[in-house]
Each structure stands twice: as structure tokens, then as C-alpha cells.
Amino acid sequence: MGRLLDRYIQRRAVERWRQALRGAPTAPEPQLRQQRDDARKLRTHLQMLIHEADSRLARPRIGSTQFPKPLGTDWCWRPDLWRGPLARPGVASAARKAQMDRQVTLFHDCSLAEIAMRQTRNSRDKDLAAYGMTVEVFGFSGSFLSLSVELPYEAAQGLTKQHLMRVDTLIEAEQPLEIFARLNIQHGPNAEQVLRKLDLSASTCSVDFDLAHLPLNESRIEKIWLDLIFENPQMNRVSLRDLTFCRHHRADL
Incomplete structure (x- = not known):
């Protein structure tokens, strides 16, 4: 149940930013300024998450000692x-x-x-x-x-x-x-x-x-x-x- 709720919240958040993007050309400046500041904060956390995920999920894995070895x-x-x-x-x-x-x-x-x-x-x-x-x-x-x-x-x-x-x-x-x-x-x-x-x-x-x-x-x-x-x-x-x-x-x- 918790996972389904998380996915629903995430879809709503993505849709909110899509709407903000569509309305950016005509949005009032105070609203646009606040959206920009919120987006910058979100971008910082997203970039940090992507960097950490790339480091952990990249192949080959860090510390790997796997390689072919001759018999004996x-x-x-x-x-x-x-x-x-x-x-x-x-x-x-x-x-x-x-x-x-x-x-x-x-x-x-x-x-x-x-x-x-x-x-x-x-x-x-x-x-x-x-x-x-x-x-x-x-x-x-x-x-x-x-x-x-x-x-x-x-x-x-x-x-x-x-x-x-x-x-x-x-x-x-x-x-x-x-x-x-x-x-x-x-x-x-x-x-x-x-x-x-x-x-x-x-x-x-x-x-x-x-x-x-x-x-x-x-x-x-x-x-x-x-x-x-x-x-x-x-x-x-x-x-x-x-x-x-x-x-x-x-x-x-």
C-alpha cells in the first residue's frame, strides 16, 4: 500500500512540474520566481541522487577483483x-x-x-x-x-x-x-x-x-x-x- 501511495505522489509531483512548465510563458513574475527557486533546490537534490546512483550502479563495480585466472x-x-x-x-x-x-x-x-x-x-x-x-x-x-x-x-x-x-x-x-x-x-x-x-x-x-x-x-x-x-x-x-x-x-x- 505504501509503495502505491509513493508512486501516486510522485506522479502528482511530475504532473505539477509539467503544468508549471506549460504555464511559464504567461505566469506572473512573483509566481515564476518562486517556481524557479523551488526547481533549483529540487535540481540540486536530483543531481546528487543521480551522481550517487551512477556511482553505485555503474559497471564494473568499484572494488571488483573478478578476472580470468589460469588453472592452478x-x-x-x-x-x-x-x-x-x-x-x-x-x-x-x-x-x-x-x-x-x-x-x-x-x-x-x-x-x-x-x-x-x-x-x-x-x-x-x-x-x-x-x-x-x-x-x-x-x-x-x-x-x-x-x-x-x-x-x-x-x-x-x-x-x-x-x-x-x-x-x-x-x-x-x-x-x-x-x-x-x-x-x-x-x-x-x-x-x-x-x-x-x-x-x-x-x-x-x-x-x-x-x-x-x-x-x-x-x-x-x-x-x-x-x-x-x-x-x-x-x-x-x-x-x-x-x-x-x-x-x-x-x-x-
Whole structure:
């Protein structure tokens, strides 16, 4: 009963504003002024409601950790930047070391610093991550530009040379360019690296980093991070719509 009454009241309210709109050209000025003030107050609340509803109902959902994982996965992760809103959503004229959050940092050696990066909201049906990241580069005279993502402590726990570390990316670029992914593993005083080129011709790109041939001291693995290295990035805009990590065991031979 209450719901039916609410709908009736809402229909009456909508009809009232329709009548006010139809009568606006001939309404007395005092009446029109009052209707305008009432409409402005109502508009403020409606816009706030629409904003809140869009935020909650937009797909994909904020905080989502859903993405395909290979068989045998024992650890997986999507960085915070791709899961929820940042306190500072963007950086203009990025410094040579510019942090987006505690996990993601941009590095370069270009004196012009005509580089901007910002967090963006994903909304397409095929997007699984709630947010993405866009890097815009104008003039660039430096020798390198890279995005570093530090993996959490759990990624190193129990890691062995029998593991494969998979990185899945969804990247779009205005102009063709090459991007390399470099996995770095620090164990004691040493650090090992594995470099792979990303295939940007596919809608999604997956690379597996094989740890079998690395001289790892498995008991002393302390830190893991990924560098995404952009080759010749000038006059380009690159959107990283998703970035995920999986750790899984190599299939038995």
C-alpha cells in the first residue's frame, strides 16, 4: 500500500512540474520566481541522487577483483588504482618520479615534463576493472618512460622457481608504440629481471614470466615489482584499462 501511495505522489509531483512548465510563458513574475527557486533546490537534490546512483550502479563495480585466472592459480591481484577511486586522480607536468598511489609510480628522465597521467572510470561492457589509467605524453626528449607497479608482500610468500607469474593487460594507444613488461624480483642483495614485449594488436595481452631459469634464492625473496616501459612515447595517449597479476604452478611434464 505504501509503495502505491509513493508512486501516486510522485506522479502528482511530475504532473505539477509539467503544468508549471506549460504555464511559464504567461505566469506572473512573483509566481515564476518562486517556481524557479523551488526547481533549483529540487535540481540540486536530483543531481546528487543521480551522481550517487551512477556511482553505485555503474559497471564494473568499484572494488571488483573478478578476472580470468589460469588453472592452478594460488595468488592473484588487481592493483588498487584499477579497483577504486584515488584521493588524487591525476598528475600534470609529472615529475621524474611521480607517484599515483603507494603502488604505482611513473619514472622518466625528460626535462620537458610534458607528461600527464590520470585515473579514469571504465564503463564499457567488456571492462572488468572499475577504473583505468591514462598517460598522455606531448614533447619527449628523454631516454626512458616507465610505469612501476609494486606487488604486495603476499606475492613473494611461497614463490618458487616452479611458478609462472602472469600479467594481463588491456591497453589502448592513440598511435602505435612498443611497450615492454619487465618483472623484477629482489632476493637478498641481488635482483633478477625477466623482460617481455607486449602484443598490443590483441584486445587483451597476457604474458607469462617463467622463473625456472632464474638464479633465485627462494628463501630470501623480499620484493617484486613490474615495470611497463614505453618506447618512443611522444605525442601519444596510452590508456591502461586493466592490469592484473596471477601466480600459478607450471604444468607437470
